[in-house]
């Protein structure tokens with residue numbers, strides 16, 4: 001079996017999911033050897049709450065990552081509603097999000113501590129394939145292969161390069177230096193802590209709840225493993241003039257301004273939750289225009305936040321990264337069905353797979369980014385009536401949270417004539433077998 005060496009920058013959720021997805025191709029006789037190069041010196045508990053929507057949870061199941069699906073690791077509220085919206089002052093329920101078609105409890109929106117989700121994925125990736133303290137600074141690629149260069153002066157070669165190095169991806173800036181990030185005008189205060197700190201607050205809602213006020217919002221939810229999260233939305237300072245490269249997520253911040261935000265006129269539940277919050281970290285939200293392509297040359301692509309720079313909006317990043325990885329798997333499976341496992345895929349084969357992946361994922365994430373950038377300058381409601389109208393008139397995000405990545409992939413195959421469209425008869429074949437002896441680069 002010819003080895004296909006894949007080098008991945010970053011071992012976050014997208015990087016781990018990439019390794020899991022490509023290694024699954026080995027069951028059809030191929031030999032994907034995937035290595036992840038992560039900047040962090042250790043894989044320790046980091047981040048705050050992260051939500052997975054039905055689309056991401058269904059993809060976890062497709063990957064066989066059962067350990068991330070049950071209620072031991074994440075939290076789902078008793079109402080089986082993804083989100084409940086309450087009035088900031090009166091605490092009354094003004095609006096709710098509902099599932100369109102999610103009958104299986106395990107596919108209903110789940111809330112994790114990010115580190116627990118990361119750890120659940122990590123259990124499916126061989127430890128020796130993760131290389132820590134490897135900060136990518138640049139990359140090179142041609143039709144014969146790819147190279148990643150690290151800050152410590154070393155480098156590594158491979159057949160395929162995947163940038164899973166997050167929002168401020170060095171792989172993206174290497175191949176697309178003109179792409180810029182912008183502050184969206186929103187910064188989140190986030191905290192995760194033990195549920196015991198808040199469990200006795202009178203009238204604490206058991207479901208994930210988003211309180212909306214005229215200028216700011218407050219989110220609170222139980223998480224898996226008896227944890228709790230509080231999230232405040234505030235603009236403590238203007239990041240618009242700062243270099244996006246130098247602004248980090250997860251900065252430790254003073255908790256007093258967070259508590260002060262929710263003192264006056266907020267309902268007693270929110271006041272008590274803010275008061276009980278032991279610390280906060282700051283998450284300035286940066287986003288960037290959609291990319292024109294995720295494929296650079298024939299052997300390089302991006303995945304996760306590196307590919308779609310939507311910032312933290314809609315809590316979509318984890319689920320999107322998982323669906324990206326699944327689309328990558330489907331794309332290689334499709335193309336390699338006609339490639340003899342005894343031979344390396346050609347650069348055309350790789351390019352074809354990456355193009356299928358790009359065509360499956362980029363239009364979907366472009367829609368999200370355009371929405372995020374379009375709403376950045378929304379004006380605060382002035383009257384209570386306007387606030388309520390805004391809450392009840394929220395655009396549905398079911399197209400995002402219940403997105404069917406398999407259907408999107410099938411549509412791409414149909415559009416490209418690789419399988420018949422629904423109006424045509426029968427089930428389509430895979431790609432036409434390659435003519436024997438065709439050249440391999």
Ligand SMILES: Cc1cc2nc3c(=O)[nH]c(=O)nc-3n(C[C@H](O)[C@H](O)[C@H](O)COP(=O)(O)OP(=O)(O)OC[C@H]3O[C@@H](n4cnc5c(N)ncnc54)[C@H](O)[C@@H]3O)c2cc1C
Pocket residue numbers: 009010011012013014015037038039040046047048049050051114134135136137164165166167168169170190249250303304305306312315317318321
């Ligand atoms: C520290 C941290 C905390 C987060 N906390 C939350 C949270 O609380 N809630 C939430 O909803 N989302 C959080 N996220 C984002 C969320 O994980 C992602 O939106 C989503 O999971 C998609 O993941 P990703 O792998 O594409 O990107 P990320 O999760 O950003 O992962 C990127 C990975 O690449 C590594 N990396 C970055 N640059 C380099 C480089 N130059 N060379 C090598 N490795 C590099 C990073 O260390 C990280 O491990 C956090 C991300 C990070 C990095």
